[in-house]
Amino acid sequence: MFERIAELAIRRSRLVLVVAVVVTALMGAAGSGAFAKLLGGGFDDPSSQSTRAREVIDQKFGGETNLVLLVAADGGGRIDTPAAERGGRALEARLKHESSLANVVSYWDTGDPRLRSQDGREAMVVAHVGGDETQQKKSAEHLVDTYSGTFDHTLTVRAGGAAAVNAGMSKQVESDLFLAESIAIPLTLLLLLVVFGSVVAALLPLAIAVVAVLGSFALLFLLGSLTSVADTATNLTTALGLGLGIDYSLLMVSRFREQLGTGAGVEDAVRRTVHTAGRTVAFSAATVAAALAALLVFPQYFLRSFGYAGVGVVAIAALSALFVMPPLLAVLGHRVNSGRLPWARSAPAGARVSVWARLARFVMRRPALTALPVLAVLLVAASPLLGISFGTPDERVLPTDAQSRQVSTALQQDFDGDDATAMQIMVDRQVAPAALESYATRLSRLAGVARVETSAATYAGGRRSAAAAGSAGLGRADAQRITVVTSAAPRSDAAQDLVRQARALAPPAGTHPLVGGQDAELVDAKHAVSSHLPLAIGLVALTTFVLLFLFTGSVVQPLRALVLNLVTLVTTLGAMTWIFQGGHLSSVLGFTAQPMEVSMTVLMFCIVFGLSMDYEVFVTSRIKELHDQGADTGSAVADGLGHTGRIVTAAACLLAVSFFAFGTAKVSFMQMFGLGSGLAILIDAVAIRGVLVPAAMRLLGGAAWYAPGFLRRLHDRIGLSEGGSAPAPAVPAPLAKDATSV
Structure with missing residues (x-):
């Protein structure tokens, strides 16, 4: 050859x-x-529980939250002022007209205090960027470029979430x-x-x-x-x-x-x-x-x-x-x-x-x-x-001045639980109210769980919460979605242990829950x-x-x-x-x-x-x-x-x-x-x-240079050697002490 x-x-x-x-x-x-x-991306196993859970959420519930717009009033004022509310509602309305987005939810639309920072100066608008990996990448780049910065002369918007990080x-x-x-x-x-x-x-x-x-x-x-x-x-x-x-x-x-x-x-x-x-x-x-x-x-x-x-x-x-x-x-x-x-x-x-x-x-x-x-x-x-x-990669792989990393840090430090980092449990069929309550109650008792949200109610510390109701959007005739918000740091050993405990927990009879979320993905x-x-x-x-x-x-x-x-x-x-x-x-x-x-x-x-x-x-x-x-x-x-x-x-x-x-x-x-x-x-x-x-x-x-006889004979037949057809090698010169070229 x-x-x-x-x-x-x-x-x-x-x-x-x-x-x-x-x-x-x-x-x-x-x-x-x-x-x-x-x-x-590409770091997830397509056959894993977490990936299958995400696919079911995409198909039946409009997708997980993977885009978070963190909104602050210009000048550092409170986010509840009339001017900030007008701007926030205008931002939400524009986002709902984006064909690549689903499940757009804002603080101003729901009044949910979990979507407002503890000091009242920032609020969240969350959504799901749809499509396959290529479409998500292009859509996220467009959304980040379009909405980041000053909006409506009254708000400052920063983009975060998994789609923005990717x-x-x-x-x-x-x-x-x-x-x-x-x-x-x-x-x-x-x-x-x-x-x-x-x-x-x-x-x-x-x-x-x-x-x-x-x-x-x-x-x-x-x-x-x-x-x-x-x-x-x-x-x-x-x-x-x-x-x-x-x-x-x-x-x-x-x-x-x-x-x-x-x-x-x-x-x-x-x-x-x-x-x-x-x-x-x-x-x-x-x-x-x-x-x-x-x-x-x-x-x-x-x-x-x-x-x-x-x-x-x-x-x-x-x-x-x-x-x-x-x-x-x-x-x-x-x-x-x-x-x-x-x-x-x-x-x-x-x-x-x-x-x-x-x-x-x-x-x-x-x-x-x-x-x-x-x-x-x-x-x-x-x-x-x-x-x-x-x-696995998260926002920390980016420089500290990256916008999506700053948003993730703010969500962890200034908000009462981040749904974007919550554990998502998908149950593959409708569950009887009593069975769902028993399962959610046991989940809420696990160490590190802040609250468990279901279509019927919210649970914390093994009890139904009187302060927070359930979300009807978490239930369908053919599936149940359970959101488990944790106090454990994302991707920490404690968060990973919690995933394993949730998977080991006995599910409602006849069901096979899929535990997903970023900690489950890790x-x-x-x-x-x-x-x-x-x-x-x-x-x-x-x-x-x-x-x-x-x-x-x-x-x-x-x-x-x-x-x-x-x-x-x-x-x-x-x-x-x-x-x-x-x-x-x-x-x-x-x-x-x-x-x-x-x-x-x-x-x-x-x-x-x-x-x-x-x-x-x-x-x-x-x-x-x-x-x-x-x-x-x-x-x-x-x-x-x-x-x-x-x-x-x-x-x-x-x-x-x-x-x-x-x-x-x-x-x-x-x-x-x-x-x-x-x-x-x-x-x-x-x-x-x-x-x-x-x-x-x-x-x-x-x-x-040892080889057993049968392997040496095998090498003689199939091994690649110089053979006898090549020109004879030139006679090597004596080794010199110095030479400057190869």
């Missing part, structure tokens, strides 16, 4: 490049509409993406110039990265037209498209320049580059894609969309590097070194950086003495994992992840083991890689827990400490694992190449790291820049994703590949 790719690049280079330009232009045109197809997150994600890329791309170009010391060589990986990024947006447009895709997938696909496109191109350009430096002709250099570096790219992409494909086992479309998009963008990056880079190299030939920069010193032909080889030899002389301190530091960094807790989201996580981990481990066995012919190498990748994972997740759950660096990064977002933590697990395997393949491919040429394990490791160490370090820095740029985001879980992924890449490239890999290889010795 790789021979045919090389011959195509050599014989039809200009035709391939023309086709690539046309395809890239088409992908760019299609990708321009990607944002219109993407959705906010709309705010979507809008902030778009802004964060633009800022991150405006930082990442110039820094990446600068680093490429430093790495290559040549303008032409530096521009080649960036060109492939542009193809990969445009392809990723075209992919998002296609996926968004076919299924639900989270808008935050743009961050992953852009960072991965840019980073992996550069990584794979960096590997191929470096190998091509190395071959030219040893005196090989341009065509032979292209063939050897495709056959060695191209093979590495293909296996690397397969391992990253396998890790991301595990996201498809989860029911939440937030995670599934990252699985679809992640696998797709990895494939686009790899195909771009395999099919576009070789013809570029064939056309440029020796001009790949043109535009040498003043600070770049020429190294002897074929010279390689030896600092990584010297480090590897030092580590292998004293493997335990050098590896144990590094391992100890990494495990200390991982220790905050022992106290990790999980949550309980269900954590269950959905925890119940599917073992399968995801098993699939990742199995596919990685198989791929690395096919790549190396050893059963020990995959096990060694899995163990060391686990070290990278726990170190990264521990550091992120210390920062984002513990609140360290919050004053610098501008976020609010809260439990780790469960879906984003799983996503980061798969990303970090895949990228760790990316560099595993980079390093192992060269070690195996040298080992197959007859070098002993120690020499193969030292010279392999001597050949690839600087490439891996440069690739890691370039990819880390793409992720670290999201540290500038205003949505806190995107900060965690960017900083965590970038940190993991650097830990893996330096501590794992530089120290722990040579130490492990030295301790394993010849056993590092």
Whole structure:
């Protein structure tokens, strides 16, 4: 396969490049509409109790409250004045004419004191934004833009609730993406110039990265037209498209320049580059894609969309590097070194950086003495994992000046119970009055329940409330809705315990209540992840083991890689827990400490694992190449790291820049994703590949390449190896002590 790719690049280079330009232009045109197809949210399990409860409420009761307009009189006066009342009634009337809204209720319409703040200076207008995820997102953005601010010259309106929070997150994600890329791309170009010391060589990986990024947006447009895709997938696909496109191109350009430096002709250099570096790219992409494909086992479309998009963008990056880079190299030939920069010193032909080889030899002389301190530091960094807790995104992921977050804070502090955060219980049929009263009474006795509202009455502390009547709108001939307002902080442990107690409570005979609301959604989201996580981990481990066995012919190498990748994972997740759950660096990064977002933590697990395997393949491919040429394990490791160490370090820095740029985001879980992924890449490239890999290889010795006889015979038949049809490798030059270009 790789021979045919090389011959195509050599014989039809200009035709391939023309086709690539046309395809890239088409992908760019299609990708321009990607944002219109993407959705906010996606953190809920569609088969869970809470989701089914919400669907029943939408169908039979006009939907849950997901939009709250917090209204204050201009000048800070009381909300009960005639002028404020006129404005409030006018606002309510306009909202009732909005086709996207249902169940519009205001303080002025009902006189309900729970819709007025305790100091009497603010009041609520609540409603349900209808439609599917796409329609809700568009409608909420329109409503927030239309009604926020001054209304009727007498009122100040702020928008909150779940619909406004989701709309705010979507809008902030778009802004964060633009800022991150405006930082990442110039820094990446600068680093490429430093790495290559040549303008032409530096521009080649960036060109492939542009193809990969445009392809990723075209992919998002296609996926968004076919299924639900989270808008935050743009961050992953852009960072991965840019980073992996550069990584794979960096590997191929470096190998091509190395071959030219040893005196090989341009065509032979292209063939050897495709056959060695191209093979590495293909296996690397397969391992990253396998890790991301595990996201498809989860029911939440937030995670599934990252699985679809992640696998797709990895494939686009790899195909771009395999099919576009070789013809570029064939056309440029020796001009790949043109535009040498003043600070770049020429190294002897074929010279390689030896600092990584010297480090590897030092580590292998004293493997335990050098590896144990590094391992100890990494495990200390991982220790905050022992106290990790999980949550789902709410208004706290937004900056403190976000309007929807300010409204949520005001509702919690200034109002007597927030129906928008109440537990909603749906009973699937009409319930006899006595049975309904008994069930509601028992619910009201649960610790943390402020009141229970039914169609017949309101209950508190195990008794019917004389001060508050029931709501006829909570009952139908075929269903009953029960609203449980709690005093527990939203999404707290107490609120989650209350959901579990309500679900454990014996229901009225013959009924199957569905417990919903935001706290129930959190309980269900954590269950959905925890119940599917073992399968995801098993699939990742199995596919990685198989791929690395096919790549190396050893059963020990995959096990060694899995163990060391686990070290990278726990170190990264521990550091992120210390920062984002513990609140360290919050004053610098501008976020609010809260439990780790469960879906984003799983996503980061798969990303970090895949990228760790990316560099595993980079390093192992060269070690195996040298080992197959007859070098002993120690020499193969030292010279392999001597050949690839600087490439891996440069690739890691370039990819880390793409992720670290999201540290500038205003949505806190995107900060965690960017900083965590970038940190993991650097830990893996330096501590794992530089120290722990040579130490492990030295301790394993010849056993590092062990496989049972039947598996070795299997690998000989189906494993991908270089084979005998590739051109002979150029004779490597002695390791040089210094060289400034890759």
